[in-house]
Amino acid sequence: MYRYDQYDHQIVKERVAQYRDQVRRRLSDELVEDEFRILRLQNGLYLQRHAYMLRIAIPYGMLASKQLRKFAEIAVKNDRGYGHFTTRQNIQFNWIKLEESPDILAELASVEMHAIQTSGNCIRNTTSDELAGVAADEIVDPRPYAELIREWSTFHPEFAYLPRKFKIAISGAKEDRAATAVHDIGLHVVKNEAGEVGFRVLVGGGMGRTPILGSVIREFLPWHHAMSYLEAILRVYNQYGRRDNIYKARIKILVKAIGPEEFARQVEAEWAEIKDGPSTLTEEELQRVAQYFVPPAYETLPAVDAEFERLKAEDRGFANWLLRNVKAHKVPGYAAVILSLKKPGVPPGDITADQMNFAADLADQYSFGELRVTHEQNLVLADVKQSELYTLWKLAKSHGLATPNIGLLTDIICCPGGDFCSLANAKSIPIAQAIAEKFEDIDYQHDIGDIELNISGCINACGHHHVGNIGILGVDKDGSEWYQVSLGGAQGNTSSIGKIIGPSFSAQQMPTVIDRLLQVYVKQRTEDELFIDTVRRIGVAPFKEFVYATPIATSADYLAGEDANA
Incomplete structure (x- = not known):
């Protein structure tokens, strides 16, 4: 994985010193909160309901074991013993003291990490495929390009104050596991008829108040023009994106307003002026970065291990885990393992300090000291020998990291919601826990099959509810927490935005609502x-009809000791 060079070390060191002085001035009231707010946000520090939250960047989801151990140390020393992985391949700590935050950033710098540009109207953490470099369906490893984008975008003076936050995702495989269609810019590696590498470029995707799928503005962009083309896109956005209304400031609104064709025309015109300038990538520059992503020292192994096959046949629990949590690897004899952070009863994406240290140990012992963070809020060990999967499974089970539910109903994507976030209209975590508890039976989940359930506590859509097969959005109704349900959303190669089925539901009704939706599907x-x-074939109407056909118990019913479903 990438290692900081002298410039990385220098800018992060200087930023920590600068921020430390800003905190000192805030604590001594030399800065008032309105003055300090923009400074702390530039360093990933948010003020939430109960305390400060620190958001730390995990570039394109890559983690070294020592970095995960540093997170564990921060969790114990500066938080309440846990952290939360987000849908942006970041980690958040929710109980940070302002006076300790400069020391945390200094500790992060010691393991080549930072929180720079994890907030603010700038280019945020570039995300990518968690199986990059090992996926069996990979066209080209996207990580060198993701790293080049990170280097290009960090402290880019022209794009330090954009109309709104800006997110880029890149995928290098046939299957889009980076949700490129719902990012401000999505880059999908392709090859032309001559076998040359380039990118299919999507612009204007996003969720929030106005969910939109990105539009393709270029079918093939030669790889060496990637930075200059991104620059052209951002220049058009920076010039014409709205700054008078925060809700209409994202690039998706600009693309929708003038149309993808006109936006593409303006980008091409801007690009023509700079395409062969200093931002043009060279083979030498690509190789400078690519050297950090060379394959590890794989052994020559048989494609099938006899003992592995025996254990799979004899142990049903192991077989279930293999089916859901283990993914194909491009090197014979190896596999990629997903460590589930979705054990029922635990907030999705949360991980304790003990689990962090344990996962780091697993990475050192079984996966060349590296881990990946998924935008579905799980962890990946990308390079595990097939012959060691059984032992790894047993160990992961002992620490609550082997729930065999990846891609199933209880692999819920969920933001922190109203338990922490000051922007949220409703709590997300209790809804996720109630649904996971009701449908904990793994045999039932396997019968239902692949399904994506996403929950957001507000319209900002940090839980990506718009692209959930079932999406749940927390809404405020007369000062109470209610939940709006949508169906038909999806990410990946066939991305779609879900459709709202009707009036919202109370928290107590939600497990029953999900149960009714599943009944329609099974039938x-x-x-x-x-x-x-099934949703795409029959539409939303049959689901809506059955869900609303008879009353579902409300909180008032429960308080009165009545069950409307009895």
């Missing part, structure tokens, strides 16, 4: 048809 599905396929 209507054809053989081998996934939930999303």
